[in-house]
Amino acid sequence: MITSPLWTDQFPRPADLSVSTELPSHVDVVIVGSGYTGLCVARVLVKSGASVAVLEKETIGWGASSRNGGMATPGLKLGLSKIYKKYGPEKGREFWRASVDAIDLIDEIVRDHDIDCDWSRTGHVAVATKESHMADLESYANWIKSEFGHAMKKISSSDIRQEIGSDRFFGGISDEISGGIQPAKYVFGLAGAVSALGVRLLEKTRVESVYSEKNHFCVVTSRGEITADEMVMATNGYTDRTLPGLKQKVIPIGSYIIVTEPLPQELQDELSPKRRMYYDTKRFINYFRLTPDGRMLWGGRNNLSVNLDLKESSMILGQQLTAVFPQLEGVPLTHSWSGQLGVTFDLMPHIGRVDGVWYANGYSGHGLSIATYLGTELGLLISGEKERSPFEEIPHQTMFFYHNRPWFLPFAARYYRLLDWLS
Numbered sequence: 001m002i003t004s005p006l007w008t009d010q011f012p013r014p015a016d017l018s019v020s021t022e023l024p025s026h027v028d029v030v031i032v033g034s035g036y037t038g039l040c041v042a043r044v045l046v047k048s049g050a051s052v053a054v055l056e057k058e059t060i061g062w063g064a065s066s067r068n069g070g071m072a073t074p075g076l077k078l079g080l081s082k083i084y085k086k087y088g089p090e091k092g093r094e095f096w097r098a099s100v101d102a103i104d105l106i107d108e109i110v111r112d113h114d115i116d117c118d119w120s121r122t123g124h125v126a127v128a129t130k131e132s133h134m135a136d137l138e139s140y141a142n143w144i145k146s147e148f149g150h151a152m153k154k155i156s157s158s159d160i161r162q163e164i165g166s167d168r169f170f171g172g173i174s175d176e177i178s179g180g181i182q183p184a185k186y187v188f189g190l191a192g193a194v195s196a197l198g199v200r201l202l203e204k205t206r207v208e209s210v211y212s213e214k215n216h217f218c219v220v221t222s223r224g225e226i227t228a229d230e231m232v233m234a235t236n237g238y239t240d241r242t243l244p245g246l247k248q249k250v251i252p253i254g255s256y257i258i259v260t261e262p263l264p265q266e267l268q269d270e271l272s273p274k275r276r277m278y279y280d281t282k283r284f285i286n287y288f289r290l291t292p293d294g295r296m297l298w299g300g301r302n303n304l305s306v307n308l309d310l311k312e313s314s315m316i317l318g319q320q321l322t323a324v325f326p327q328l329e330g331v332p333l334t335h336s337w338s339g340q341l342g343v344t345f346d347l348m349p350h351i352g353r354v355d356g357v358w359y360a361n362g363y364s365g366h367g368l369s370i371a372t373y374l375g376t377e378l379g380l381l382i383s384g385e386k387e388r389s390p391f392e393e394i395p396h397q398t399m400f401f402y403h404n405r406p407w408f409l410p411f412a413a414r415y416y417r418l419l420d421w422l423s
């Protein structure tokens with residue numbers, strides 16, 4: 001079994017991607033991290049006339065942006081009703097709208113730059129793992145309809161086979177606006193687009209520290225120093241201690257994926273007749289879909305840790321997969337990989353500043369569309385084309401007990417497993 005992502009195995013970082021070999025001495029904006037966030041910030045800023053460098057400690061797109069499930073769905077990790085309670089209806093509406101616009105923004109970017117990335121709006125289905133979850137899904141769909149006029153469809157347990165080839169679920173709700181993508185093709189396409197616009201991309205350039213001098217930032221990297229008027233940390237689940245105050249705001253969580261070998265057409269049609277994106281209603285969520293070349297992709301969080309052995313992970317995920325799709329018993333798994341997502345204590349994405357350095361992070365598993373959106377939003381804020389963002393206006397809390405190592409995750413994992421068992 002291959003222990004790197006299927007996506008980059010099938011579509012490695014293009015050899016002709018134009019990357020710089022020389023670190024410039026000064027740019028208007030330096031961006032750390034070359035995933036969707038960093039590249040979308042860069043896209044806006046270079047269009048506004050700024051000189052921009054994107055610094056990546058590995059290779060372009062190496063982080064979660066080339067490792068994810070490729071599922072773009074509306075909403076945020078924190079449920080809308082909780083968002084309403086916490087931030088009020090006005091902000092709540094803005095957050096919902098942003099999550100929907102974020103999916104349309106992928107459409108726009110893919111179209112504008114002619115990115116070939118298998119982007120397809122085939123919709124998603126949230127499937128109920130317990131009978132009691134159906135009532136929650138239904139009341140959520142009704143509320144979304146009454147509040148935003150956005151229609152989702154209830155699928156009863158007797159109709160669920162029209163949506164998924166499994167008897168494991170008690171029904172679900174479908175939403176046509178969601179889509180699926182080949183994540184690596186998208187991130188490399190974005191990189192090619194911004195590089196063509198004049199952004200300087202630097203690989204194997206680790207940012208080690210930063211200090212302010214006069215009116216600019218001095219950024220110390222593994223290749224030397226660069227100065228910039230503005231600086232952006234777009235490191236999300238891979239945030240290190242370059243800025244200790246930022247590390248405390250985002251928690252790295254491991255997410256794990258396996259895929260099968262390509263399935264016969266008939267079996268693909270049975271398992272996913274409409275080629276939906278799926279996720280279930282557990283707190284320890286599983287997400288799954290067919291890949292563009294007809295494999296079943298199955299993902300989950302296992303125990304939240306970032307360093308679970310990939311063989312062990314494939315055994316755990318493989319058992320979950322065949323419990324839902326017994327038809328896949330004995331079908332070989334070809335790839336098992338993992339990546340780190342960035343989760344915040346309040347489960348909300350944030351834009352903010354630490355020591356004057358901008359950041360956007362905390363997409364909590366919704367980053368395909370939301371990182372695209374917040375990266376763009378942050379670019380517009382820095383260029384002055386936008387004056388405000390709701391993601392910048394909510395407090396970004398941290399906890400006094402979190403400095404460097406998320407030692408509390410095993411306890412959180414046990415707590416969530418208990419909640420999954422109880423409800």
Ligand SMILES: Cc1cc2nc3c(=O)[nH]c(=O)nc-3n(C[C@H](O)[C@H](O)[C@H](O)COP(=O)(O)OP(=O)(O)OC[C@H]3O[C@@H](n4cnc5c(N)ncnc54)[C@H](O)[C@@H]3O)c2cc1C
Pocket residue numbers: 032033034035036037038055056057058061062063064065066067068069070071072073205206207208234235236237238239240242254255256257287299338339340341342361363364365366367368369370371
């Ligand atoms: C397995 C998995 C499945 C997922 N599935 C989905 C999904 O189906 N749908 C969805 O919406 N979201 C999903 N996500 C989340 C989504 O992939 C992320 O939210 C999104 O890619 C974040 O993009 P980013 O640009 O902010 O960060 P990343 O793509 O993680 O990029 C951060 C980059 O920063 C670099 N970096 C860090 N520190 C430094 C430094 N000091 N110097 C230089 N570079 C540095 C890293 O090397 C990395 O490349 C998934 C995530 C994972 C891991």
